[in-house]
Amino acid sequence: MKGNYLGEFEELVMLTCVLLKEEAYGINIVQEIKTRMDRNVNLSAVHVTLYRLEDKGLVTSIMGGATSQRGGRRKRIFQVTSIGIKLLREAKEKRENLWNLLPELKPL
Amino acid sequence: MSKNQTSPPAWALRFLRWFCPEQLQESIIGDLLEQYEINRNSKSRLISNWLFSYNTLRFLRYGILKRKSVRHQSNFSAMLQNYLRTSIRSLVRNKFYLFLNVFGLSIGIAACLLCYLHINYELSYDQYNSNADNIYRLVTGDVKGGNGWVKVSAPMPPTLKKGVPEIERFTRLTNITRDPQVTVEYNRAIFSESKFFLADPDILKIFDIPLIRGQKDEVLADQNSVILSASMAKKYFRNDDPVGKTLRVDDQFDFQVSGVFEDVPFNSHFDFDFLISFENLERVLPGTSTTSNWGQFNYSAYLLLADGSNPDQVQAKIQATEVNIGTNRNFDLGQIGIQPLSEIHFVDNRGNQKQAYNFKYLYIYGAIAIAILFISFINFVNLSIAGSTKRIKEVGVRKVVGANRGELILQFISESFLIALFATIVSLLLSQFLFIPAVNNLMSSQIALNFTDPLMIAVILGLLLLIAFSSGSYIAFFIAAAQPINALKGMHKAGNRGKIFKSLLLGIQFCISTVLILSSVFIYQQLQFLGTKDLGMSKDQIVNVALSNSTAQENSELIASRFSQISGVRDVAGSNFVPGAANWNQTVWWEGQEEPISMFLIGVDEQFIKTVDMELVEGDLEAILTNQSSQYVLNEAAVKRIGWESALGKSFSASGASNAIPISGVVKDYNFRSLHHGIDPCVLVISPRRKHSQLVVKLDGANVRALLGQLQNAFLEVLPEMQFEYTFMDAGFARLYEAENRTSKIVGALTVVAIMLAVLGLYALLSFALQERTRELAIRKVLGVKLKQILMLLSNNYVRLLIAANIIAIPLTWYMLNEWLNNFNYRIDLSILTFGLITALTFLLIYMIAGIKTFQSNRINPTEALRND
Numbered sequence: 021m022k023g024n025y026l027g028e029f030e031e032l033v034m035l036t037c038v039l040l041k042e043e044a045y046g047i048n049i050v051q052e053i054k055t056r057m058d059r060n061v062n063l064s065a066v067h068v069t070l071y072r073l074e075d076k077g078l079v080t081s082i083m084g085g086a087t088s089q090r091g092g093r094r095k096r097i098f099q100v101t102s103i104g105i106k107l108l109r110e111a112k113e114k115r116e117n118l119w120n121l122l123p124e125l126k127p128l
Numbered sequence: 129m130s131k132n133q134t135s136p137p138a139w140a141l142r143f144l145r146w147f148c149p150e151q152l153q154e155s156i157i158g159d160l161l162e163q164y165e166i167n168r169n170s171k172s173r174l175i176s177n178w179l180f181s182y183n184t185l186r187f188l189r190y191g192i193l194k195r196k197s198v199r200h201q202s203n204f205s206a207m208l209q210n211y212l213r214t215s216i217r218s219l220v221r222n223k224f225y226l227f228l229n230v231f232g233l234s235i236g237i238a239a240c241l242l243c244y245l246h247i248n249y250e251l252s253y254d255q256y257n258s259n260a261d262n263i264y265r266l267v268t269g270d271v272k273g274g275n276g277w278v279k280v281s282a283p284m285p286p287t288l289k290k291g292v293p294e295i296e297r298f299t300r301l302t303n304i305t306r307d308p309q310v311t312v313e314y315n316r317a318i319f320s321e322s323k324f325f326l327a328d329p330d331i332l333k334i335f336d337i338p339l340i341r342g343q344k345d346e347v348l349a350d351q352n353s354v355i356l357s358a359s360m361a362k363k364y365f366r367n368d369d370p371v372g373k374t375l376r377v378d379d380q381f382d383f384q385v386s387g388v389f390e391d392v393p394f395n396s397h398f399d400f401d402f403l404i405s406f407e408n409l410e411r412v413l414p415g416t417s418t419t420s421n422w423g424q425f426n427y428s429a430y431l432l433l434a435d436g437s438n439p440d441q442v443q444a445k446i447q448a449t450e451v452n453i454g455t456n457r458n459f460d461l462g463q464i465g466i467q468p469l470s471e472i473h474f475v476d477n478r479g480n481q482k483q484a485y486n487f488k489y490l491y492i493y494g495a496i497a498i499a500i501l502f503i504s505f506i507n508f509v510n511l512s513i514a515g516s517t518k519r520i521k522e523v524g525v526r527k528v529v530g531a532n533r534g535e536l537i538l539q540f541i542s543e544s545f546l547i548a549l550f551a552t553i554v555s556l557l558l559s560q561f562l563f564i565p566a567v568n569n570l571m572s573s574q575i576a577l578n579f580t581d582p583l584m585i586a587v588i589l590g591l592l593l594l595i596a597f598s599s600g601s602y603i604a605f606f607i608a609a610a611q612p613i614n615a616l617k618g619m620h621k622a623g624n625r626g627k628i629f630k631s632l633l634l635g636i637q638f639c640i641s642t643v644l645i646l647s648s649v650f651i652y653q654q655l656q657f658l659g660t661k662d663l664g665m666s667k668d669q670i671v672n673v674a675l676s677n678s679t680a681q682e683n684s685e686l687i688a689s690r691f692s693q694i695s696g697v698r699d700v701a702g703s704n705f706v707p708g709a710a711n712w713n714q715t716v717w718w719e720g721q722e723e724p725i726s727m728f729l730i731g732v733d734e735q736f737i738k739t740v741d742m743e744l745v746e747g748d749l750e751a752i753l754t755n756q757s758s759q760y761v762l763n764e765a766a767v768k769r770i771g772w773e774s775a776l777g778k779s780f781s782a783s784g785a786s787n788a789i790p791i792s793g794v795v796k797d798y799n800f801r802s803l804h805h806g807i808d809p810c811v812l813v814i815s816p817r818r819k820h821s822q823l824v825v826k827l828d829g830a831n832v833r834a835l836l837g838q839l840q841n842a843f844l845e846v847l848p849e850m851q852f853e854y855t856f857m858d859a860g861f862a863r864l865y866e867a868e869n870r871t872s873k874i875v876g877a878l879t880v881v882a883i884m885l886a887v888l889g890l891y892a893l894l895s896f897a898l899q900e901r902t903r904e905l906a907i908r909k910v911l912g913v914k915l916k917q918i919l920m921l922l923s924n925n926y927v928r929l930l931i932a933a934n935i936i937a938i939p940l941t942w943y944m945l946n947e948w949l950n951n952f953n954y955r956i957d958l959s960i961l962t963f964g965l966i967t968a969l970t971f972l973l974i975y976m977i978a979g980i981k982t983f984q985s986n987r988i989n990p991t992e993a994l995r996n997d
Contacts, residue, residue: 046155047163062183063163063187068189083154089161089165090157093157095158096154
């Protein structure tokens with residue numbers, strides 16, 4: 021996050037986080053982004069982003085269920101905080117204002 | 129979920145576990161595994177594995193690494209302090225063990241250090257010259273093999289300089305007389321000097337001989353000038369300015385001092401105190417010539433080649449140079465070669481001023497130093513282990529409280545470092561005040577601890593770190609494996625893991641010790657042999673009285689008759705003979721000669737043969753003794769070389785065919801040089817008693833001291849202003865074996881060191897074994913075993929080890945000693961009896977040490993020992 025602004029990737033991850041609700045953890049987010057946006061992101065990038073967001077207080081995490089697929093290891097489930105949600109809305113609003121100022125880009 | 133049997137590459141996981149912060153590992157690894165499963169469903173195993181590794185490695189990034197907590201680092205210094213404290217406490221508790229350890233290690237370090245210094249010193253010979261790489265010496269014969277002759281004739285260098293463009297400068301160098309002594313007088317003080325040399329002025333430009341007074345271009349320009357070394361200036365002139373003063377040489381020649389040069393450094397292959405211009409040659413040495421006499425190879429000659437010259441090409445050019453010496457005869461330069469300055473010190477050729485240093489010795493000393501270092505290092509490790517079993521409880525506690533392996537290793541490394549540091553300091557002190565002076569004394573060298581030498585500092589530090597790290601980690605691995613519970617309880621398994629290793633190390637120690645012991649015994653024997661072998665001439669009870677200038681020589685008849693009158697003096701003769709210093713080599717002529725060859729010549733008078741008890745095989749002794757004119761007496765080798773059956777009466781000459789006279793006799797071969805060499809053809813040039821440099825006096829009486837006093841009185845009666853200088857003939861011969869003497873002493877010293885260290889090592893191991901087997905021994909004691917059986921029990925392993933070590937050591941020693949003995953033309957045999965005797969002694973030593981330990985084991989109280997079981 022550069023300054024007070026949300027980076028593009030951070031926004032993406034946070035949105036997916038909200039979307040996935042109880043199942044918002046590393047690899048799942050990667051898969052969701054792949055399905056929804058047809059975009060290959062790296063697992064480590066997602067992890068590091070989430071940790072950074074947690075440092076900023078925009079997400080929180082708790083340890084979740086373990087599966088045998090993961091060799092018995094638990095998942096770290098992330099949840100966007102209210103501040104995080106607020107920032108997301110702000111970002112969306114500001115962008116829409118910009119779009120509205122550009123008649124050329126308006127759909128016909 | 130699909131049950132896939134394959135699993136991702138384990139190394140990647142291990143790597144991740146290493147760099148990834150602990151608190152993040154679970155979820156990350158879990159995600160990676162899940163991703164792997166997903167991949168496996170659609171892709172091959174190979175690709176999935178590769179993707180797994182790739183994704184794992186992608187986690188190696190700043191964002192992850194920075195999350196590794198820095199909790200450990202902040203306590204670093206505190207931990208070190210704790211380690212320091214516990215180390216010091218444990219060391220103080222076992223002062224004896226500490227002492228042994230430090231002692232053994234410091235000797236090892238000192239040995240290594242000394243060896244480095246020694247090698248450095250020997251390699252530095254002549255290297256102080258800035259032109260060292262371009263300086264070569266004219267030589268002839270097999271110089272690399274040690275059979276060459278390192279002098280050439282006077283006209284050769286200037287002629288070569290004209291013909292060979294690469295030669296920038298040349299200089300010749302020679303002693304002022306055939307015999308080394310000459311008298312120098314200033315202000316009524318007469319001293320006899322042996323280092324009075326003639327040289328071309330360019331010598332100051334070829335070699336680095338800094339002038340304290342005078343200019344390089346001027347000092348030797350005048351024939352009548354002389355320059356002297358700083359210490360000579362002090363000797364003759366004290367604090368006065370020497371320049372301008374006149375020195376009288378040999379009561380015949382006057383030279384004016386024109387400059388003073390710094391003493392020739394100790395690590396040079398030559399050494400001179402006075403220099404006069406080479407142009408004086410014909411004046412001071414009648415019969416010589418600077419422009420002819422191409423066959424008189426009596427002068428050292430050095431060349432300064434231009435930068436970048438190819439020595440082989442230069443040598444080829446030299447050999448191809450045509451020299452016309454009149455009447456259609458060419459002097460053949462095909463045998464002439466050039467020897468680089470760096471090699472001069474290391475090959476013992478005939479004609480060298482100082483004894484050369486066989487390069488092989490450097491390797492030997494290097495090997496021995498490393499061997500000793502190795503032994504003491506092993507001892508250090510073994511002793512530390514033996515001492516550290518007492519620390520197992522401490523290790524157990526540390527582990528329980530939370531020390532990880534790395535911390536334990538660090539602790540023991542720092543403890544080793546502490547001991548090693550202490551040992552290094554001790555060894556530096558010992559070296560500086562004890563070892564180095566002793567070695568300098570022994571080797572006549574000037575080694576010094578030079579703390580500004582970066583290489584030496586690096587060597588010391590390197591040793592220190594090497595010892596600390598390797599022994600520390602070895603110990604740590606050994607100890608850190610102990611289970612905390614067992615350690616606290618007091619149970620620990622007998623370390624069978626390291627046994628083979630330890631035995632191997634001890635075996636090597638035994639081997640090295642045996643080699644050294646045998647070597648020193650045989651070297652000593654060889655020296656004894658050299659000293660007592662029959663040389664074909666007498667050397668005991670013979671005093672050589674110096675006749676240093678022409679006045680003395682003119683009065684030699686008078687002095688000799690005075691000597692003969694003293695009872696206790698059997699014979700008196702005149703000669704130029706100095707044992708081993710056969711420096712006069714000249715082409716000789718005989719009737720029917722096809723090609724001229726050169727032979728050694730020794731100038732003597734007619735009494736000489738009788739005085740030194742040479743054996744005449746041809747000729748009449750009485751006739752020789754009473755003959756008042758010049759004579760020639762050859763040795764058997766000379767006769768054989770010429771190819772005659774008998775030589776008596778045949779025409780022979782050492783000064784041209786026109787001066788040939790019949791040979792007066794043939795003597796049995798005698799060793800006029802050291803026993804390194806065989807007996808070469810040699811001619812005794814007998815001239816009536818005059819112009820010889822010394823009187824040879826054979827003493828018959830018992831009280832040598834008193835006789836010397838009488839000789840001195842008789843001498844001073846005739847020449848009150850001269851100094852009575854004398855040497856003993858056998859001392860002169862003994863000096864030839866200086867190098868071997870040195871070697872014997874060094875090997876002896878090293879043997880003592882090696883034995884000490886081996887005994888130390890054995891003692892340490894036995895202590896350890898005793899500790900380990902306390903319970904076992906206690907039980908045996910209860911069962912009623914006798915001391916002797918315990919002795920056998922303890923020592924059996926080691927005896928077997930010694931046998932194995934000897935199997936290797938004995939042939940090795942035999943081979944090495946054989947090689948060394950082959951340097952000598954005359955040598956002892958390596959007797960099996962001696963081998964056996966020494967070996968028996970080493971076994972005895974082991975039993976003795978084991979015996980001491982057995983005694984100690986007697987004190988084991990079975991109840992105490994078995995209490996904790």
